[in-house]
Amino acid sequence: MNNKGFTLIELIVAMLIVLIVMLGLLKGILEYNKFSIRAKMKDRATEIAQQMTNYIESLPYVSEDSGTQSILYANNSSWESIQCSSTNCSFFQDEVDFYSPGTPTVTNPLGSLSSNLRLYPSADTVDALCSCRGSYCPTDLPICTYEGFSDRRIYSAINIARLTDDYGREAGKSALVMVWYFEPFTDDYKIITAIVIKEKK
Incomplete structure (x- = not known):
């Protein structure tokens, strides 16, 4: 009589193969989950940048000499008279500081x-309001710190420059929206920027 079956060694080998396949699948699932969270973080930051852009666009125009409470004043004195022609505005290419929130870690x-x-941002807590630097700051300020994913937060800030024509007259304002965060699992620093130009009418 021929008794055929699996030996103990064959069973162990089969179990090891299944275990290796399962570990590979588990690693793939974990990597996909990390990728998905990073993608959600980027999408949320992009959404916040759009919200801040909409906020700037919704504000009424305020001239630099009006004295009206508004965030639309240039805080940096070197940005109070940026001359732009109809074809060129070298300020936006040359002024590196305008595009930087600083050196967060x-x-x-x-x-x-x-x-x-x-x-x-006034604080590193979710839903913390913005702080305003300079003169004529309004009392009603937007949120600057937002909840992200995997215990990470998303932060926003705004820079303002005053644009002038060839005769030095105020022609508009440029508002730069900056949104930054540190990517979950990699800690990579990410920043999203958007410029809103408000013309004086």
């Missing part, structure tokens, strides 16, 4: 923020 995301910022 993953352990101190609100540390070393630029002193040029008109609006910036």
